[in-house]
Amino acid sequence: MIVPREPQTPASVADHYDELDPFYREIWGEHVHHGLWTTGRETPDQAVETLVARLAETMALEPGQHVCDIGCGYGATAEWLAKHYEVRVTGITLSSAQFLQAEERAARSPLLQFMRQDWLANTFEDDAFDHVFAIESSEHMPDKQRFFDEAYRTIRPGGRIAVCAWLARERAAPWEGRFLLEPICREGRLPGMGSATEYCAWAEKAGFTVDGIEDLSTKVRRTWALCAGRVAGKLLTEPRYRRYLLDARSRNRIFVLSLPRIWLAYATGSMIYGLLTAHKPLGPA
Ligand SMILES: C[S@@+](CC[C@H](N)C(=O)[O-])C[C@H]1O[C@@H](n2cnc3c(N)ncnc32)[C@H](O)[C@@H]1O
Numbered sequence: 001m002i003v004p005r006e007p008q009t010p011a012s013v014a015d016h017y018d019e020l021d022p023f024y025r026e027i028w029g030e031h032v033h034h035g036l037w038t039t040g041r042e043t044p045d046q047a048v049e050t051l052v053a054r055l056a057e058t059m060a061l062e063p064g065q066h067v068c069d070i071g072c073g074y075g076a077t078a079e080w081l082a083k084h085y086e087v088r089v090t091g092i093t094l095s096s097a098q099f100l101q102a103e104e105r106a107a108r109s110p111l112l113q114f115m116r117q118d119w120l121a122n123t124f125e126d127d128a129f130d131h132v133f134a135i136e137s138s139e140h141m142p143d144k145q146r147f148f149d150e151a152y153r154t155i156r157p158g159g160r161i162a163v164c165a166w167l168a169r170e171r172a173a174p175w176e177g178r179f180l181l182e183p184i185c186r187e188g189r190l191p192g193m194g195s196a197t198e199y200c201a202w203a204e205k206a207g208f209t210v211d212g213i214e215d216l217s218t219k220v221r222r223t224w225a226l227c228a229g230r231v232a233g234k235l236l237t238e239p240r241y242r243r244y245l246l247d248a249r250s251r252n253r254i255f256v257l258s259l260p261r262i263w264l265a266y267a268t269g270s271m272i273y274g275l276l277t278a279h280k281p282l283g284p285a
Contacts, residue, residue, distance in 0.1 A: 001144070002168045002177055002193040004186035010094055010118050013140045016189040017073075017095035019252045023244070027230045030076035030101075033135045033164065034220035034273060044226055051164070051220070052077050053084075055133055058162045058211075058277040061085040065130035068092070068154065070119045070147075071137020075102030075112065082111040090129070092117050094140075120146050127156040135164045142191035144198070148206035152280060160279045161208060164216075167272040168193045176270040180261055184271070187258040199276050208278035220273045221266035228259045 017024065017032075024032055035047025036054055061067065063086035069078045072091025075098075082089055090113045093099055102114040117123065120141055132151050141147045151161050168181050185193050194202070200210045234241045244250050265271035 001195070001198055002172065002181040002185055004182055004190065004192075006186055008140075008142070008185070008189045008191040010120075013189045014094040014096070016252050016255070017093075018097045019250070020255065021095070021097035023241070025074070025101075026234070027227055030074045032073040033077075034216075034223040035226075036216060036219050037222055038219060047222075049080060051135075052080050054216075055135065055162045055164060055275065056081055056085060058275070059131045059133065059160045061087050061131065063087065066090070066128070068124070068129045068132040070132055070134040070151070071140065072098070072102060072114060073135075074098050075105045075114055077135060078102070078112055078114075079105045079109065082109055087111070087130075089113070090115065090124075092119060092122065094118060119150060122150060122154070124154045126153055128154045129159065130156060131160045131162075133162040133164075136166065138163055138199075139166050139188075139190045139193055144192065144194055144202050145205060148202045148208065152206040152208060155280045157280055158282045160277065161203070163199070163274075163276040165199060165274050165276065166190070166193060167199065167274045168195050169270050169272060170195045170197055172270055176265075176268065180265040180268070180270045184258050184261055184265060187254045187261070189252075193271075196272065196274050196276075199274065203276065203278045207280065209281055211277045211279060213274050213276040215272055216275055217266055217269075217271075217273045221263070224259060224263040224266065228263060231256065231259060 031048040036051035037047050066088045069089055069091035072078055072093050075091050078089035078091045081087055088111045092115045099116040106112040106114050138147050196213045203210050245253050
């Protein structure tokens with residue numbers, strides 16, 4: 001696993017999303033994750049929903065089921081799933097700013113519930129959910145084994161897990177670690193970036209049967225050119241973006257360096273975007 005040279009804690013992850021909240025909403029929108037371009041003709045808004053739809057397919061959701069969105073951001077994915085699949089979704093986030101926005105969605109739908117809590121110290125009962133999923137949140141967790149152990153504990157037998165994650169190339173070369181992957185972890189508040197093999201091993205050790213891990217890198221990487229373009233546009237036209245970047249008190253301004261770095265990490269194959277799917281076996285009859 002790639003580990004940043006400065007340790008990243010749940011508090012630093014929460015601070016990242018709280019401090020950058022206005023910028024995230026303006027640059028990324030309500031979905032704080034990659035888009036998926038399957039035809040290449042999707043608009044950015046369609047692409048983020050295509051990613052959610054792909055993830056949803058892997059869980060074979062049925063109306064009335066209860067699903068957990070681990071690291072739910074602003075709750076946009078939870079709302080999309082409730083609307084398209086009529087499932088109940090409980091979403092959790094570390095960020096107060098995200099939680100406040102998500103609460104507004106919950107006020108509009110009885111199918112949605114959001115909580116501000118740490119997945120690694122969650123208060124859910126055993127077998128609480130039919131399925132759980134995580135879009136780009138496991139990277140932020142220091143103990144990936146516990147991430148999967150908690151998923152296994154809280155999913156009912158026969159339920160599924162789907163995880164979209166930023167992954168490091170298997171056996172990344174020292175230069176990839178030094179110039180791309182370690183800085184990406186540090187700048188983006190990731191306590192560790194695992195490889196596909198490591199993710200499968202953690203899931204299996206937790207008790208899951210892994211159904212597959214799909215490499216979606218070439219279909220998602222356009223996200224970063226789009227984001228870099230949007231940030232450059234805002235820097236040119238909006239003084240508060242320049243003020244934030246030039247202010248030494250801005251704790252998370254370093255993240256801007258990751259925009260070209262992530263683009264390059266995809267171009268070189270150093271970073272991979274994976275969709276892992278697995279299920280909790282039914283156990284002996
Ligand atoms: C890149 S954002 C993705 C948000 C959302 N999944 C989406 O796709 O829009 C990462 C999310 O993971 C959440 N997160 C990170 N570590 C977490 C933890 N230990 N417990 C709960 N949420 C966590 C953050 O609060 C944030 O909401």
